[in-house]
Amino acid sequence: MTGWGGGAGRTWRGTAGGGWPGVVVALTVPALLGGSLLCLAATRSAALPVRLAGAATGAALVVAALAAGLSALAMSRLTVELTPYQVLVRHPLLRGPNAAVPLRQIRRMRAVQASARPWTVWWCPWPGCWRRTVLIRSGPALWLEPTSGRSFVVSLDDPQAAVDAFRRLR
Structure with a gap:
């Protein structure tokens, strides 16, 4: 308009x-969410300190995925x-x-x-x-x-x- x-x-x-910047950022969202699930799954049977580190890493990746998703929508x-x-x-x-x-x-x-x-x-x-x-x-x-x-x-x-x-x- x-x-x-x-x-x-x-x-x-x-x-x-x-254009492409929003698409690139939008594509990072599933990658970050997948990485967070992988961190949680990989540390499932490990000792408590390793599980806590995996949970913290997974939580950080989820927050990064949410920020990337919001940025992609804002750049659309x-x-x-x-x-x-x-x-x-x-x-x-x-x-x-x-x-x-x-x-x-x-x-x-x-x-x-x-x-x-x-x-x-x-x-x-x-x-x-x-x-x-x-x-x-x-x-x-x-x-x-x-x-x-x-x-x-x-x-x-x-x-x-x-x-x-x-x-x-x-």
């Missing part, structure tokens, strides 16, 4: 669908919204803006092609967790340069439409 909407037609919304889709006041980046699982940049603090905005790497994808889907990059896949993205000089890149299916909307809102 891309286009103008909202109260007075002064809000622009665009979306981006996920995002919405970028431009209002007369700010640029909001939202994820489908969490209410409220996950990242917000005031419009008055944006010096420039342009459409770019971005490459998602394991260290540049969105790994922290919690509100208030500010990241300089919100890439959920390689491809079209929106590049913002705030007045602070730091850059902010976000995946977006139609970044040129966002740039045009930014020019209209200025």
Whole structure:
């Protein structure tokens, strides 16, 4: 979905669908759960200290699997919204803006092609967790340069439409 909407037609919304980073993270979930079951099964007939270590390792793998599953869901889709006041980046699982940049603090905005790497994808889907990059896949993205000089890149299916909307809102 891309286009103008909202109260007075002064809000622009665009979306981006996920790609390989979310799939890779989603595939780690069964591997981690399988590893936890293997730890529990391997230590079943062992001495108490070995069983406790196996249980602790299994529990840690279950927690890691849950975190990986939540990250995969958070990277599956995002919405970028431009209002007369700010640029909001939202994820489908969490209410409220996950990242917000005031419009008055944006010096420039342009459409770019971005490459998602394991260290540049969105790994922290919690509100208030500010990241300089919100890439959920390689491809079209929106590049913002705030007045602070730091850059902010976000995946977006139609970044040129966002740039045009930014020019209209200025």
